[in-house]
Structures are given as C-alpha cells and as structure tokens.
Amino acid sequence: MPDNEWPDPRLPYPEPAPGRSRAVLAAAVVVLVLLAAGGLAWRLMSNQAGTPVAEPSAAPSSAPRQTARPCPDPKLRVAAAPEIAPVIQRAATTLSQAGQRCSEVAVQAVEPGAVLAAKAQPDVWIPSSSVWLAAARARGRTWTTTGTPLAWSPLVITGPEAIGRLFAPDGRTSWAGLAQGAADGRVPAVRMPDPLLTTTGLLGVHAVRQAIARVTPDDGIATLQALTLRSRLENASADPADILAQLSRATDDTAASYQIGVFPATEQQLTAYQKGGHRVRLVGGPPVDGLVDADYPYATRKGVPAELSKRLRAAITTAALTEAGFRDAATKGALTLPADPEALLGPARQWSGYKSVAFQVLLLVDGSGSMNEKITDRAGHTVTKAALLRQSGATASRLFGEDTSLGMWLFGTSGPTGPAHVEEVSFGPLAGSADGKNRRQQLAAKISSYQPVANAGTPLYQTVLDGVQEMRGRAKPDTATVVVVLTDGSDGGTRFTMSQADFLKRLQAGADPARPVPVIAVGFGPGANLPALQAMAKVTGGRAIAAKNPADLASGIAQAFVAAHGSA
Template identity: 60%
Template sequence: MSDNEWPRELPAGPGEWSEPPHRPRRALLAAALVLAVLAAAGGITWQLMNNGNRSPDAAPTAAPVPSATSLSVAPCPDSELTVAAAPEIAPLISEAAATLNPSGLRCPPVVVRAEEPGVTAVSKEKPDVWIPSSSAWLTVAADKAYAVSGKPIAYSPVLIAAPEGITSLYAKDGQTAWTGLIQGATESKFPTISMPDPLRTTAGLLSVHAVHAATARTTKDAGIAQLRALTLRSRLEEASADPIELLERMGKATDATTAVYDIGVFPVLEQQLTAYQEQRHVVRLAGVPPVDGRVEADYPFTLRKGADKKLAAQLREAITEPAVVEAGFRTEPTAGVLRLPKSAGKLLGPAQQWAQYRDLAFQVLLLIDSSGSMNEPVTDKAGRTSTKASLLRESGVSAAELFGDDTTIGMWYFGTAARNGPAHTEVVPLGPVNGLVDGQSRRKALQAGIGAYKPEKAAGTPLYQAVLDGVEAMRGQVKAQTATVVVVLTDGADGGTKYAMPQATFLQKLEAGQDPAKPVSVIAVGYGPDANMTALTSMAGATGGQAIAARNPADLASAMAQAFLAAHTTS
C-alpha cells in the first residue's frame, strides 16, 4: 500500500479483511476561489456576535440551541441547588449529589442536569453551579455572575481517535499531529474525517483551536496558516457531530470497515474513549494525543452569585478524587497543553468559521493577471523584499489544497506583451480536480502552474476581455446543484492591449450576456493599491458576485482564506 492510500480493505477481526461498502462521499467542499476571494467588506459574520458590530474581542451573544438533557425526573423549582454539568461528568456529579439528598424526595435539595456547555452558555435558565468541560466556556459565556471555586475537579486530554485498523495511517511510533492529519487529508490517506460541533462540544471547540495553533507554527504568514487549517475543514465528512453520538455509532458497528467509512478519524476526550473501550465493543478504537497542539478539557467548579455557598461546598467535597479516577478522568493537568485565548472573539472566531461553513460543489475558472506589474517588488509578512508574483506563488500553492474532490477547475493567465497576442492563455484545462492532465492530477497541475507563474515583462492587462471570455466559457458548463464561478485576480486596470475598452462598453457586454437560467458569478479580487476596485466592484455586482480589495499584497493569503470562507458561508 502506498503512503497516499488508505486500506481499501479493513480488518473485520483478527486476521480477517472485508471489502468496504460503497459509500458515496458528501460534497466535501469546493472552493469557489482558490486564488483569491475575500470575505466581502470585512470577513465572516459570526453567529455568536451581535449583528457583526462587535469587535473580534467582544463577548459573543449565542444563537438559540436545542434544550439539554436532564438527569432529574421533572423540574424542581424548590430545589436548593441546581447543577448543570457536562454530559460525561454528570453521572459523577449526580453520585456526589446523592450523598446530600435524603432518599424518597421527588425534589431533592441538589438537582443535577447533564448539559453540553455550549447549551448552558446561552441558556436563560442559569444553574446555581456550572461544571462545564472546559474553562473555555466561561470565556465564551462571559457571564460575570459565575465565580470559579478552587481548581478544576477533573481533567481529560483530547485525543485523535479511529478504529485500530487504521491507526498507522495517522499515528507513527505512537505519535500523531494535527498537521499530519491535515497532510493525510490532503493526500487522501484517510477514508473519512469527522469533527465534533465546535459551538456545542468541548472536543470540537478545543480541537479547532488546536488545529489553528498548530498551523500557525508552520509559517510566519498568518494567512498561509489559516489556509492550511481550512484545508482540514474542507475535507471533513461530518463537522457538527456529537462525540457521544459518534461513539454510539461506533459501538453499534458490526465491523471495522463500516465504522471507518462512516466516521473514520475524529477527536474525542480521553475519558469518553476510555468509557467506550470498557464496553468491549466489536470495533476497538485507538486514541493518540497530538504532539503539535495538546489541548485538554478541565472541569471548573463555578458558583453563581446568590447561590447556597454552604451546600455548594458540600457538593464539591463529596466529589472525591478516587471517584474522579474511577470515572475515567485525571486529577491533575497534563503538561504542555496550549493556553486558551482570554478573548471570547479570538476563541470563537475559528469555531464560528468552521460551524458556518457549507459543503458545496463548485466549477471554478481562475483568471490570473500575468501583466508586467505583477513583477513589482513588495514587502512580505516577514519583512523580506519580494514581488507580487512570488507572494502569489506561495499563497496559491497552499490555496490549491482547499478544493474538494468534487470540484471542476481550470486556470487561465491574462496579460500579453505582443500586439496581436491572445487576451488569455489556458494553463490548466477545465476538468475534475482529480482528473489527469499530462499524466498528473489536475490539482497537481494547478499547483505546478501556480508554482511556475512568471508574469511577462511589459505585458498589458486585457482584464475586460478575459472576464468576458471566461464568463462565456463557464456559462456552457453550468449545471444544477453546482456553483459556477469565475475568480479574477488582478493588480491593475484594463489597458495596454488591443483588447482595451471603456468600462461602460464592458459592463454593457457583460450584462447583455447574463442568463438567469445559467448564472455565472464573478469573484473579483483587487491585489495591491493600484487595482481598479471601481471596475471590479461593477463586474462583480453585475453577476451577483463579490469584489474584494487586498490592498496590502502581503495579505494575499489572508484574503484567499477569507474569500474561501465567504464562498462557503453565503446563503
């Protein structure tokens, strides 16, 4: 088996192998824009932020979420102490509460309910004691009514888990890494990758934070780092799972093959994995902590102002360390875990991006400006002197990984130094991203084309003609349930060639060619301070697309990442 493949057959039992079932993959993504496309006017609107008017550091206001599961038989309004605890630790808390509750009472003094912290954080019914599965949720809730009492009562690291039969694909020598998971996803080493919901579950929230932290260590360019993190997001089969439900599905599986193709690799809390293993299910799991971004659930004991402090103290004392260990938790923190942001916005930003992302099939034609001005010097994020073209090459190669396996893509250059030269040149013919071009996959051909990108000296910019030709070419490709997009990246304005035309003439031709039955959107990215944003805004508006200004060439990678997200969060 090559390093770039997962086992087409997986162990069904000791020494046995079974054929994998046919399982159609969801539309894993499809970037409407690899070589640019920023989020319009300022990026992603967070579901947890108020109308987009708060700053990224402001405390969020969460959207409505489903109600929680309660361990009490019925509401008890006269209870002296109400407790909301993360589902995995709620049984432990209930056992402790039982030592304080006289038997036979329908409404005991202490009532415990199991509730995901993402639910409690936005619930109007505030418990007297809140034991979320991470201190991160205290930051998210930004509720000053709660005060932490003592150190956390338990700890549980996040592990990357999967059926034992594919452990070798993501863990080498007992170690794994988020960046390795990204690489494996990019190279299609895994049949399936799932992720818990980052807005409801601790495993999801902490994992998304860890992924972004891990990619940030791989480069000084924050935009490139974000592109690498989003590459994993674009490959997820399931991105809003409940860890408990994932494990339940694993437990019901009768063979490893089905489990691998249904759920595959996913992050989970150590305690949850331990509880699963103790049930001795048919499908055994293996879990490994990532070395490049260790994160851990801690379980703070927090008390609401006005609550019964004496009874709360008795409850905390009743939660003994032996009981914590017996329940599968740790009593001391793990060394080397990541520090969490103190800002709710910084913590929730990536989680919101992941949660709002939509899987779409795309047909994308990339139009890249190859005029002489792309050779102009600029300063990159590290302070090094570079050129617009070199920054495009670096960012573009990373961005090419964002496209999902169901994407149809092609790439043209536009820019000509010859008087009678063509308005554009086809670099990669349109076709399936995993289809073959000259003996290699179209994705690899795209990366090679971007990597070899060299603008022509003294070349003009036939921007308008290239856009007209691109839109016309893609209109013939339009099909149902698929977004068809022309992505334009330019650092200048139309001119310097025989194809030059007034803006009014261009817009008249562009609008005349529109066909509501065959929509083709233009995503226009102005790269650098000299880009004609007026023209780009007009062409995008005429086609129902977007125009984005990347004023600082050194911010090109961030622009690509934001544009990628914009394409996948637009209703």
Template identity: 70%
Template sequence: MSENEWPDPRLPDRIEWSQPHHDPPPGRARALLAAAVVVLVLLAAGGIAWRLMSNRGTPVAQPSAPPPASTRETPPPCPEPKLRVAAAPEIAPVIQRAAGTLSQPGQRCSEVTVEAVEPGTALAAESQPDVWVPSSSAWLAVAKSRGRVYTAAGAPLAWSPLMIVGPEAMSGLFAPNGATSWTGLVQGTIQKRLPAVRMPDPTLTTTGLLAVYAIHQATAKANPDAGIGQLQALTLRSRLENAAVDPTGLLGQMAGQTDSTAAAYEVGVFPITEQQFLGYEKAGHDVRLAGAPPADGQVDADYPYATRKGAPADLAKRLRAAITAEALTAAGFRTGATKGALKLPADPGALIGPARQWAGYKAVAFQVLLMIDASGSMNEKITDRSGRTVTKASLLRESGASAAQLFGDDTSLGMWFFGTPRPDSPAHTEEVAFGPILGSTGGKLRRDQLAAKIGGYRPVVNAGTPLYQTVLDGVAEMRGHLKPKAATVVVVLTDGSDGGTKYRMSDADFLKKLTGGVTPAKQVPVIAVGYGPDANMPALQRMAKATGGQAIAAKNPADLAAGIAQAFLAAHTRP
C-alpha cells in the same frame, strides 16, 4: 392463634354436653362427636362474624385486597428544584452523584437537577442554569461576550487533554510509533492515506472548538507563510467525512462495531478527550481504540464550576464541595492541567471565528474558474514574512502549489491568466481547460496540470491589465456551466486596476455589462482578491456586490495565500 381467629370472649370457653345416665352406643357416640365439632365450628364462625358486625362501623384494613386505583393516594408532584445545573455530558454523571449526597434520608424530591448538555447547546438555550460546568473555560468568555455572565468558583474541577484516536488496527496510518499530530492528520487526509476523518461541531462541542483552534495553530507554525497553513487547515475541513458528529454518539457507534477494518471506514479517525478514551477502553468493546495527544498542539478541556448572579449561593457551594477529586479521577479525569498545553486566547472571537467558518462550510460540488493577473506589476519585489526579498509572482507560485491540493475530488475547475504583453494580445489565455479535477487534460490529471501551470507562471514586463474584460468573459463562461446544488464561482486575483489595454472601459460600462439582463438563476458570484496595496479595492467591491460575491483585501502581498484561502472559504460558505 390470632385475635381474629378466636371466638368472642363473651362466648363460653367450652361447651358442656349433658350426659345421659347410660352410655350411648358406639355408632351414636361417633355421630354425637361429629355434631359437636360442627357446632363448635359454627359457633366460632358466628362469634367472628358477630364481632366484625359490631365493630361500631370502623373499617378494617384488608392488606390482601388493595383499594381500587381510583381511590389510591398519589404523592404530590415535586416542587421545582432550587438549583439547576448544566454540565458537559462526560462530567454530568459525577455531578449527579454528588448532588444525590445532598438529599436527606427519606427525602423523595431533590433540590438539585443536573442536565447533561454540550456547552454550545447550553449557551444557546433561552433558559440559563444556575450552575454551569462546560468542558472549557473558554465558553465562559464566549457567554460573557453575549451578555451572559458566569463566575468561576475557584480552579476548574478537572482537566482532560484532547487525543486523536481511531481503530487500533489502523493506528500505523495516523499514529506512527504511537505518536499523533494535527499536521499529520492534515497530510494524511490530503494524501488520502486515512479512510475517513470526522470532527465534532466546533460551535457546539469543546472537542470541536479546541481541535479547530489547535489545527490552525499547528499548520500555521509548520509553514513560513501563515496563509499556506490556513489553506492546509481548510483542506482538512473540505475533506472531512463528517464535520458535525456528536462525540458521545460517535463512541457509541464505535462500540457497536465488531470488525476493526470496517470501523476504519465507517467511523475512522476523530478527536476526543482522554477521559472519553479511558471510559471507552474500560468498557472492553470488540474494536479497541488507539491514539495519543497530538505532539504539535496539546490542548486541554477543563471543567470550570461557574455560577450566575442570583443562584442559591449556599446550595451551589455545598454541591461544589460534594464533587470530590477521588470521584473525578475514578471517572478518568485529571486533577491538574497538562504541562505544555496550548494557552487559549483571551479573545473569544479568536476561537469562535474559525469555528463558525468550519461550521458554515458547505460540502457541495465546487465549480471554479481561477483568473490570475499576469500584468507586469506582478514582477515587483516585495519582502515576505520571513524577511526574504521576493517578487509577487514568486509568492503566487509558492501559494498556488498549495492551492492545487486544496480542491476536493468533486471540484471542476479551469484557470486563465490575463494580461496584454502586446497591443493586439487577447485579454486572457486559457491555461487549464475547465473540467473535473480528476479528469485529464493535455495528457495530465487536471490537478497536476494546475500545479504545473502555476509553477510556470511568469508575468510579462509592461503587460497591461484587462481586468474588466476578463471578468466579463469569465462570468459568461461559467454561466454555461451552472448546475443545481453546485457552488459555481469566478475567483479573480489582481494587484492593480483595469487599464493599459485596448479593452479598458469605464466603471459604469463594466457594471452595466456585468448585470445587464442577468436573472438571479444565471448569476455567477465573483470572489475578488485584491493583491497588494495598489489593488483597486473599490472596483473589486463593486463587482463582488453586483454578483453576490465577496471582495477580499490581501494588502500585504505576503498574505496572498491567506487571500486565496479566504476566497476558497467564501465560495463554500455563500448562503
């Protein structure tokens, strides 16, 4: 019996009843016994109550009845952490667990906070972390170029190669015999063999940044003309189902699929890291992924542990030591670089430049009139990048075949050749009538006719160059095709200057006619490509500026395809 259940010790331990000289009757005896029990209970209760009331005012704990919420004590808020860490989402959980081992037993507040954030987002944030673990060392160079210096502490924590993956049921389309390639991804997209292709934002994610770089490297290597390779890379960009997906969200979307065929269309093919692939497969989702690192451009995501100046050095060092190789490998990372992986450029601009182009690309309906110089100077011989002696015209024919495949299905286009083989010749001839690229003209699909006409391009010797008149006519033509939410442009390619024809006019007259009476709503930008060292770039720059377009110098005639690619990109990235 507890103390609170026992009578006060000053009360008698027992109560003696005075007994009469004779025994009471049995009924009375039972009544007396009952009365005695009642008295004992009352005395005991009275003793307890007396003790409680005489406890000198000291409150007694009542565990079965907690105090009101208004009087309950709340713990003080935790102070600001001493070390702030930003880490790529896939490695952040490993670092978070390591940070937990630094706390003392019973310690409620941690000295380290870890935030899972994509590198581009971390770099753009106003407040910078003390420790940064992006998913590529390339981001440290990018940060330095923007005045934010982080110093890597030793070798990267981990590595993980990029893979091209998709639903297992469609692996034969993008990974024949279990092998993948960037050029295969490009060709599969151009030829419409793949239901959908998606790419993470290259300005925010390492997967997107490295994939864009690797694609450009692979297509350039696969083609003798780097410009054609750039055209192919841009073709993939123009036909992406989505160019700014979140890798983590994309895997979450895939995890929610129950049918592999449906997943092929709703999610499709995309790049992720090997670590993300292994984590997905380990979870055992209904739709399994298949894929491999691309054979024509393996590239590693690596995870540097970098600190900024002024960060708590001792705590940062302790945290790095707490991140073990065992924890990283258990999470699906590698502890060494992939043999033969692409070496990334030291200049961060070589990575960020293409990434910004891709991110700035606008997937809008595209209306374009191609106007190609067919004057005699296009028959001049030049030396291409492989050392061949060719003509400017032959290079244009080769590049044009690739250009015909560049335009998306929502494109409307037309093509003119301009040049005057005779004094009375018109300034230009219509080779492909303007209209939808999937529409028919002359008994052929417009895309096929475009390729055929460029393939048959033959400039006439001694033909003049009615450049200005052709531009005026082309701009006037396309003003009649202007549509809301569509990119409507004129692309003109020339290797010379206006002259040698009855259409010749002064620069002042041309610009006056080009801009006279034109409202902003009726403005058609001119994308002018100067082809070769003799192109009149000042004149091209003036017409581009007057119309809100862009002038592009392809000074080496072997760079023609690159010039066409830049013109295409400029049309899709106009503000």
C-alpha cells in the same frame, strides 16, 4: 417550548449504565442546533415529554391508590458538559434525604455552546472549558467560579487500531500530520465536532491552527493549510460520543475502521471506551504538536442558593472524577489558551461557516507585467509578486475537495492582436484528467511554473465578462458556481480596455437570477483597483478582498476560498 428557553428543570436526569455513551445521555436532553441568519439559535428540550418516573409497584392492595403530587421546582438547576454530567448527577443524589422522592438539584447534560446561546441560564454551569465562561462574560453574563476546575482531560486524536499506522505512526499523533494525511487522501476519513457547540471542536480547531502556524511562518498560508483539513472532513459536526457508541456495536473491525476513520475526543472518553472491551480497539493519544486541555470549572450565577451550591460542590469528589477517567490536575505542557475568547470563536465561526457543497470555480489569474515587481515578504526577503503567488497558489490548490470542478485562465496580452486570456487548465472535475494528467496535479504544476508576461497589459474587465458568461452556462442547482479573480492592477493597456461604467452595464445585463455566478475578487497589492473589484462583486453577489500588503496574498486567497464556500 419557545426557542432559547431552558428545559423543564423538574424533569429528572436519568443515570446511564456504565460504559454507555452520550447517546444514552441524550435521552435526558436533546440539543437541536438551528443555524439562523445572523447567528445561532438553539432549542433545548427533554425527550421525556414530561412523563414522571414511575414508582416501583407494591403488593396488590384493596386500599385506594393515591396519586403522587408533582415535584416542586428544584432549588438548584445545573447544566453540565455531557461527559461529566453522570458524575455530577451521582453527587446530586447524595444530597437528597432518605426516602425523599423529589430532589432539590436538577442536573442536565448540555453542550457548552448550547448553554452559551440559550436565553435562560442555569444556576450552576460546569462546561468543558473555561473558555465558555469567558465568552459568556463577553456577552454580559457574570459567572463566579469556585476554586480550581473540578477536573481536566486532554484532547486526543484517535481511531481504530486497523488504521493506526495511517494517522499514528509509532503511536504518535499530530494535528499537522492529520491535516497532511487528509489532504493526501492517506487517511480514509476524518471527523470533527462542531466548534461552536462543543469544546472538543472549539479547542481542536484552535490546536490545528496553532500546530500548522508553528511550522508555517505566513499567517495566510497557515490558514489555507488549516482549511485544507476542513475541506476534507467526512463530517464537520460529528459527536465523539456517538462515534464511540457506533464503534461499540461494530462486529467487523476492518469495515468500521474505514467507515469511521479518525476523530478527536477527550482522553476521558477514549479511556471509558477502552475499558468496555469492545471488538474494535482504538489507538491514539494527545497530539505532539498541540496538546490542549478540556477543563471543567464549577461556576455559579449571582443569587443562587449558596449553601446548596456549596454542598453540591463538596459532593463532587476527586475520587469519583478520576474513577470516571478524568485527571485531577492540568496536563503538563498543554497550550495556554488566549484570554480573549474571540481569538478562538472567530476561527471557529470561519471553520463552521464553510459549506461542503459541490463546487465549480473558474480561477482567473493576472499575468500582466506588473506581477514581476519586487516586494518584501513577511520574513523580510525580497521576492516578486509572481514568486509569492506561486508559493501561495500551490498551497491553495490543495484546498479544493474531490467534488470540485475547476478551470484556470491566465489574462494579460503582450501584443495588439493577442487574446484577452489563455486557458491554462481546462475546466472539469478536479479528480479527472486534463491533457493526460490528473487535473489537481496539472493545476499545481501550472501555478508552480507561473510566469507573468513582460510588458503585458491587463484586460481585467473583458476576462471577467468572458469568465462569468462561461460559468453561467455551467451553473446548476445545489452547486456553488463562482469566478475567482486575482489581480494586482486595473483594467487597461490592451485593445479590450473599456470604461468601468460600460463594464458594469454589460456585466449586469447578462445577470440571470436562476444561474447566479458570484465574482470573488482579490486585489493584490496597493496598485489594485479595489473600487472596481468591489463594484463587480456587488453586481454579481460576490465579494472583494483587499490584500494591501503583497505578503497578504495567501490570506486573500484563504478569504476568497471561504467566501466561495459560503456563497451556495
């Protein structure tokens, strides 16, 4: 089947046994997600391999057997979010006349992100959020909704009861608490679904960012804290239904608790699991700092059989939906989602684009006198650039995962014979020791006590040359090895001063395609030489980021972090 085409609509959607997870639903449709350059391509296909469902055998007869004719194409093709698809299928079967073998309605369980990306589109779409319809309209696809959504289900943060006190103290959950617990290593594991494929992932990422932004006024620092959770995920494309299926088979609740950890799901999924009476009990509930609803609109394309579509809609009863664990009204206090779908999809792409790879980074921090200059932060307070760096850098230091190796240099010479840079944190595993201290703790301490050198020059070029050479010797396969530079000025004022042309010539001469070391440079403030930073980034395959307003430093660090994890 060619990429992006809809699966054969004549293949039946099998009815799962009660309490079974979407692992069974996948017997009807398997969604293979292929991450392609420049965007996402999806392949939708059925694993039924075109095999017809066998009719029950009658008593033996000597009469010749007749081969059943293949079913004609259905008149109505329906794509439904996997968790609601069984209810839709049961409703569709009521439309068939007694004894009729072929149905006029074909129901397929498909994640909404896969429908959005597919070239072929269904006649009726029941995604798990109206956001996907808005995203489709932004792509020029028109969907008409009929009435209010069929159902609602808020997102919950859940996990095994054995670790409930770690993520749900007093039975209350929160996105900010989950992020903090993941950063501190207090929660054994955190899993999130793919936000570009699933509603739980998409709305979960939005809710995380909203919850953190509510208590963090600086947008950049809020972004950093949200990415901290992303950097600590055990699995960033987990399927809650698969997790629940795994838990339903577990016989050791303690082992399963620490292996699975914490994950978001819909209330409907959690309710259905709890009704199963499994050994591993789950706890949790809607987060107190970011209640968000999945809703299930009934949408049709232009030209579909109107009468049949209307009959199907009428056959999907509120009683059947509530019996399956859905709500019949929107959840009180749920977040109002942005009208522009890009407000959700943009952060989702950033989240999804983060690469969990072994990471080696050398952090080069400008220690020249200009960092003592005063600026106005977003709250209108007068602070120094150095003070803002201390605040933002301390948050940034939490981003790096346990598989990170890191070192930090400070550059800025105050005398004619001074060195171009000084090692502040020796390079090595972040979880290891440096000078008798945990390297992560030492990094945080160095950043929090950062003080620029008064009247110091800026040996930017020499420091970058030395840093790239140092990390090139450490480069190895399957590892992102980068140099991150933070500066507010231009090269000059020291015995190491050189022309930009000479610098770029030397930087390019040492390049080794087998051992790439991208330079990710953050130009801090209006005095930064952005053209020079762009040039060094281009030569090394890195990226230059402008923080034009000094208060945007945290955002610059966040972008640098994302770029570094996208360079592998």
